[in-house]
Amino acid sequence: MAKSFVQEFTKGLWTEIPPFRLVLGLCPTLALTKSLENGVGMGVAFTFVLILSNILISMLRNVIPKQVRLSCYIIVIATFVTIVELLMQAYAFPLYQKLGIFIPLIVVNCIVLGRAEAFAAKNGVIPSIADALGMGIGYTLALGTLAAFREIFGAGTLTFPFINYSIHNVLGSSYKPFTFLVEAPGAFVCLGLMLCVMNMLGKK
Amino acid sequence: MRDVIKLFLIVTIFSAVSGWALATVRNLTGERIEIQQLTYVKGPALKEILAGSSNDPITDRFKVPDGKKQIDVFTGVFEGKKNTVAFEVSGKGYGGNIGIMVAFNIEKDELAGIGVTTHSETPGLGARAKTEPSFRAQFKGVSINKPVKVRPEGGDIDALSGATVTSKGVCAGVNDSIEIYKRLKIEILKNIKG
Structure with a gap:
């Protein structure tokens, strides 16, 4: 309980990095990592929701009765998700078109509810912010890495988020894209490889 | 019993506050969302069929107003005259509805062009x-x-092979739009002049 702000923050980046270590929130991880832009966009939307819901739930943790805590958490999370969805439609419409149904699905993303239940409900506001930031950035990094890998090898391109810029033929024009990687089964294979690398590095 | 009422009250308060917050955000962003949708969904098709306006x-x-519905009508100015109008209809395709933006030349009473806004047709075939x-x-x-x-x-229309x-x-959608155009022409002319 007496961990510092930095410790709460950094655990989300490596030791408990959400999709790899906690193996939660896999649905968008598999579906939205076809391009770097989509992956990072999803990560940012997710981080925003996670920070806000962690703050609010941690503030209200003594008000919410145990018996109805899950419904209260879901109401809070769903509200923030809808707000993010509306803001995205208003200010980042092209990204909203790409992410589509996966934005409302953040509501049922286990990481957000998981962090609310496992962390924000037991800790103060400041550690909860640190936890949300770490988890959110960790999730964004994980999605970004997976997406960049799949996009470079699967399509041969790389689209950067937010700046509307993309490189064609990252691996040279003679590279034949390995399209299997941008298909859904390719996502599983890539995720498995990432887990494998993470475990090998973690053993030392 | 008192416990149950307390739980009930808390969840109600949560829902009420959430509803209020959502309504506020929706009101604040509503206008911008409408413009964004027009720009990104209908904009490209409109630019194509009303090119040069x-x-x-x-x-x-x-x-x-068309019955209970409200139809968004877009106008194009050519040669200094507001002589082209466009609006969106939908036709039944292979994979679902196809959104078709149809433009009419009101002087000649003919089609000025069509554009596809949204669809879920097969890539390489219907798409x-x-x-x-x-x-x-x-x-x-x-x-x-x-x-x-x-x-x-x-x-006289050559179908897309396959x-x-x-x-x-698409043809059915265009025919619907012709019906709508005939029905609403007086109303449309009133709006353009006014």
Whole structure:
């Protein structure tokens, strides 16, 4: 309980990095990592929701009765998700078109509810912010890495988020894209490889 | 019993606050979302069929009531005259509804062009309705006096090869739009002059 702000923050980046270590929130991880832009966009939307819901739930943790805590958490999370969805439609419409149904699905993303239940409900506001930031950035990094890998090898391109810029033929024009990687089964294979690398590095 | 009432109250308060917050955000962003949707969903099709107009069709739009519905009508200015209007209809395609933006020349009473806004047709087959301009070009200058049909059904439109259902769906959508145009022409003219 007496961990510092930095410790709460950094655990989300490596030791408990959400999709790899906690193996939660896999649905968008598999579906939205076809391009770097989509992956990072999803990560940012997710981080925003996670920070806000962690703050609010941690503030209200003594008000919410145990018996109805899950419904209260879901109401809070769903509200923030809808707000993010509306803001995205208003200010980042092209990204909203790409992410589509996966934005409302953040509501049922286990990481957000998981962090609310496992962390924000037991800790103060400041550690909860640190936890949300770490988890959110960790999730964004994980999605970004997976997406960049799949996009470079699967399509041969790389689209950067937010700046509307993309490189064609990252691996040279003679590279034949390995399209299997941008298909859904390719996502599983890539995720498995990432887990494998993470475990090998973690053993030392 | 008191406990149950307390739980009930807390969840109610949560829902009420959440509802209030959502309504507020929705009101604040509603107008911007509408503009964004017009720009990104209907904008590209509008730009294509009203290419060369000297105004911005998205700004020069008005609503016309058609029964219970409100139809967004976009105007194009050519040669200094507001002589072209466009609105969106939907036709039944192979993979679902196809959104079709149809433009009419009000002086000549003919089609000024069609554009596809949204669709879920098969890539490489039906989706060519959106990607191949030559298919859509056939609708330009077609008279509104007889229904538009594909060639096998006795019309003049060459269907996309391998995508007859899509082609028929587009034609049906265009025919609907012709009906709507005939029905609302007086109303549309009133809006353009006023």
